[in-house]
Amino acid sequence: MAEALMIAGMTAVTFSIRYVLLASAGHFTFPAWAKTALDFVPPAVLTAIIVPAVLMPNGDDIEFSLQNASLLAACVAVIVGLIRKDLLTTIVIGMIAFGLFKWLL
Amino acid sequence: MSNVPNPDNCATISMITQPIDTNNMATGEDQKLPRKEILREIFAGSRATIPMVVGAIPFGIIFGTLAEQSGLSPLGAIAMSIFVFAGSSQFIALGLLAVGTGPLIIIATTFIVNLRHLLYSAALVDDVKHLSGPWRALIAFGLTDESFATIADKIRKSDDIWRQKYVQWFYLGSFSTMYGNWILCTVIGITLGELFPDIGNWGLDFAMSATFIGMVRPYLTTRPMLACVLVAGAMSLGTANMPHKLGLMVSALSALAVGLSYHLISRRKK
Numbered sequence: 304m305a306e307a308l309m310i311a312g313m314t315a316v317t318f319s320i321r322y323v324l325l326a327s328a329g330h331f332t333f334p335a336w337a338k339t340a341l342d343f344v345p346p347a348v349l350t351a352i353i354v355p356a357v358l359m360p361n362g363d364d365i366e367f368s369l370q371n372a373s374l375l376a377a378c379v380a381v382i383v384g385l386i387r388k389d390l391l392t393t394i395v396i397g398m399i400a401f402g403l404f405k406w407l408l
Numbered sequence: 409m410s411n412v413p414n415p416d417n418c419a420t421i422s423m424i425t426q427p428i429d430t431n432n433m434a435t436g437e438d439q440k441l442p443r444k445e446i447l448r449e450i451f452a453g454s455r456a457t458i459p460m461v462v463g464a465i466p467f468g469i470i471f472g473t474l475a476e477q478s479g480l481s482p483l484g485a486i487a488m489s490i491f492v493f494a495g496s497s498q499f500i501a502l503g504l505l506a507v508g509t510g511p512l513i514i515i516a517t518t519f520i521v522n523l524r525h526l527l528y529s530a531a532l533v534d535d536v537k538h539l540s541g542p543w544r545a546l547i548a549f550g551l552t553d554e555s556f557a558t559i560a561d562k563i564r565k566s567d568d569i570w571r572q573k574y575v576q577w578f579y580l581g582s583f584s585t586m587y588g589n590w591i592l593c594t595v596i597g598i599t600l601g602e603l604f605p606d607i608g609n610w611g612l613d614f615a616m617s618a619t620f621i622g623m624v625r626p627y628l629t630t631r632p633m634l635a636c637v638l639v640a641g642a643m644s645l646g647t648a649n650m651p652h653k654l655g656l657m658v659s660a661l662s663a664l665a666v667g668l669s670y671h672l673i674s675r676r677k678k
Contacts, residue, residue: 306480321528340664346636346663347639348640349624350620350644353624394618398618
């Protein structure tokens, strides 16, 4: 039940965001500053998800050590991303690195 | 943007009151188009989306495999892919479910994460405002990062006549390819998760972090963006122990505020 409610709510907010401007068919225009602000949303949200997931893999304490496989693999992924600038390569090499570190440690 | 020879600005209302004037090519009504042209555009839209689809396949499969161990039922996972149809927020919902977050917080987080789609609809509105309500609703429903990238690229390369006549059919091809693929991959992922119950130990959960790292990278071109990302990272650690995972929203909003202020201040100096 909670699951159905959650999915219904997620559907409602996602569709509303995508539809509100198209529904108004150009009668409502977006101020320039708001567009600029929206540009910052994806990197802000994604980073706020990545950093705890990588630095606190067990959910409680920050594990800033060489024993933390996800931290090491994340560093690899960042480097690969900066060099190759290609999403799929970043993901694949990042995952291989994670598997490798987990196996080694 | 749009230099369409459409005399009325109130497109929606006048379309209802003056059906004769708008029933020519300006409305892009389907019955006026030969089926061959419609199929050609649907196929072209589908084909243009294929590279994006290839990129989405691993995410769809991983979403399906991670669902059950995160506490989302197989049926719930399929329903999410059918109704929500927004990859990154579906992943984030899994992450929040896994740590026992309640539905309201997950819905609020979905809102924040998907706010970027407002940008997409803002960019498209001039090119689709001549279409009927159901068409615009369908376009809105399918407005993923991938289909937006595809249609925006096509619109940029096309002339006004194409936009008036074919834009929705091309979009339909792009959307249905993404949509069908996403649902199929979710089902494949769920099946894999059931075949290999220990799949959670394979490190697939890191796939989400790797994916997001790859998604953030293209933004890191300006100082305000860099500041935004640094604040988001630092804040997310500082707020990690806030109840109900509210830290995510607090971090994202403060990062947004810092990035935007930095951007506005540095522009004023010039």
